[in-house]
Amino acid sequence: MLTPSSLREHLLTARLAGVVATSREASLRRYRLFAAGDPRVRIGIDPERSWGQRDLLELMAERCGVSADPRHTSGQDVIDPERTLAALDAFADRLAAAARRAAPVLLGTGHPHRLLGFYGALADALSAAGCTVLTPAQGRSVDITTRFGLRTHRLDYVRGVALVREPGSARPGGETGAHTHSPLPVRLALAAAADAGGPLPELVIGDHGWVCGAGQLGFEAIGPADVDDPAPFVGQAEGSVSVVVPLDDGVRSGHYRPLVRYVLNRACLSQ
Structure with a gap:
């Protein structure tokens, strides 16, 4: 069984925590954009209060362990592995609670190249525990603004995990998809589930716009986030x-497997 100490070592070795690839400059830039109300960075969160850049820096220091010193403006950012471990424990507790009541769940990712395996393993375990893994709006189109302008994407599911593809991409069911921060795919999925008369998810598991968009609509939502993504932490x-589990969301996909084993063991969902 993977212990907290061995997982902590893995987090540091794989640079999921500790000194991470995300630069301090990138983090500060996105804090500024969030404070300015940029929807590309708020990714579905509509804050109840005004969040200035200094407020966000203090929040991210508390939740992730980054430096709270505004004079620290360059170099690599950091994530405290103890905060990651504590959040993984809380994440596992929510999985266990969903499994106990056989709750319907929805999983989705804007990082399919990195995190599809992580979510797919969770979907398999929850399904085996009696949860219905929902796949609403499969094949539906959604227009997402990208750096190339407005692009039409298609909602697809792989191993029960939602992702979006651009037209002309790999066949449905393949393991490639587009990277996106948009909350529009989860809004489309939830609206389709409601229009069909349910069931609606009692737990949404995802990243970026999936966790933020679902949470903003009142659904219980959990997932990982990097230090340059303040929206989930807000x-x-x-x-x-x-x-929200603070970790680098851009490392090699295989590095997330120990995290899956850890949370499934803690949630008593190991197969």
Whole structure:
């Protein structure tokens, strides 16, 4: 069984925590954009209060362990592995609670190249525990603004995990998808589930716009987030997002497997 101490070592070795690839400059830039109300950075969160850049820096220091010193403006950012471990424990507790009541769940990712395996393993375990893994709006189109302008994407599911594809991409069911921060895919999925008369998810598991968009609509939402993505942490601070796990979301996909084993063991969902 993977112990907290061995997982902590893995987090540091894989640079999921500790000194991470995200630069301090990138983090500060996105804090400024969030404070300015940029929807590309708020990714579905509509804050109840005004968040200035200094407020965000203090929040991220508390939740992730980054430096709270505004004079620290360059170099690599950091994530405190103890905060990651504590959040993984809370994440596992929410999985266990959903499994006990056989709750319907929805999983989605804007990082399919990195995190699809992580979510797919969670979907498999929750399904085996009696949860219905929902796949609403499969094949539906959603227009997402990208750096190339407005692009039409298609909602697809792989191993029960939602992702979006651009037209002409790999066949449905393949393991490639587009990177996106948009909350529009989860809004489309939830609206389709409601229009069909349910069931609606009692737990949404995802990243970026999936966790923020679902949480903002009142659904229990949990997921990981990097230090340059303040929106999920603001959602957690204001109560719209239940659990956010601070970690680097851009490392090799295989590095997330020990995290899956850890949370499934803690949630008593190991197969």
